[in-house]
Amino acid sequence: MKNYKIGLLRGDGIGPEIVDSAVKVLKAVGEKYQIDFTFTPYLIGGAAIDACGEPLPKETVEGCLASDSVLLGAVGGPKWDTLPGNFRPEKALLGIRAAMGLFTNLRPAKLYPALKGACPLREDIVKDGFDIMIVRELTGGIYFGERGYRQGKYGEEAFDTEAYSRMEIERIARVAFETARKRRKKLTSIDKANVLETSRLWRKIVHEIAAEYPDVEVSDMLVDNAAMQLVRNPSQFDVIVTSNMFGDILSDEASQITGSIGMLASASLSDNKRGLYEPIHGSAPDIAGQNKANPIATILSAAMMLLYAFDEAAAAEAIVNAVDKVLEVGYRTADLTRENALSTTEITDKIIEAL
Ligand code: NAD
16 A cells, blocks of 8 residues: 655644644545555644744754655734744745745636635626636745845835746746646746846746747736736636746735635645645634634645645545535535535535545
């Protein structure tokens, strides 16, 4: 029997509840497909600050690097909001991404037919649904550039710097083209080339790499237009590739138009495919510990792990189909319905039954 070592980063708020749900589903699918998992929990975020005074302890980084893959819940909460930047739970996210070399973030944004009612866009706009994969660069750009405070002409001033190297753009562009090749073969590269030098280099390199993928149709779009097109006509997009900050913003917009942030998974990948899988939402402190959270985003993140990290396509598809089935029957958590909402554990059990 195959065995995969999975590092679990439960984190804070609803993190522990949703990760436990995904673990239950992985165990169930493992039984069906003869896959064995060894789960090892590590501390991260506020929980790590409380236990050992820092958001990303050395043992956590070492444990994640030694795992075959990592499943993360979410970090952060009001308890730690007043700590200085470097000691905040969210700092651990940037730290673990950098330590694991996770330069690619894959974020699917799909409108589930059963959840069309939850989509805030007009019916005629989403009548054909949409299924977008956002490929976001994750370890470069302005979030990792030089930053600081200084005295400027008008007194106190702060600055952040955006830099992208050829290597960083080439490797994310290749991931995007490969991803498009496995889907509808349409890639939109999003930048701000009318203003930013980094975007002009980005565009030039994406066009160069395009020559290696003649089967993929590629086009450029300015980020301001992209923000508009996502709500005007989301079905025009298949795969989107963009920089760290633009991807951060556009993927949240894309998630919002699907109707629920509690549904969307993500994968962060490195060269060797070892990855970190997590829901796109945060730690939802307002509902933490109440067995109310929607675990589907985390369960679908586990499905992405099976597919991308372990090449277990059948097991991954089984999870996705089970989620589809449960939604079609009409089961919902409180974020998706006002009436007869199921709890975190109840909907998890329904998904396991559907498997
Ligand atoms: P959030 O995503 O935690 O919550 C936004 C809203 O969505 C809340 O009303 C919440 O109850 C709801 N929600 C989120 N996930 C849900 C789920 N699975 N089921 C049902 N409802 C859900 O965003 P926020 O409130 O801006 O941030 C809360 C904390 O999370 C902050 O400390 C923030 O820094 C942190 N955060 C962490 C991550 C991460 O760990 N990757 C990402 C974003 C925010």
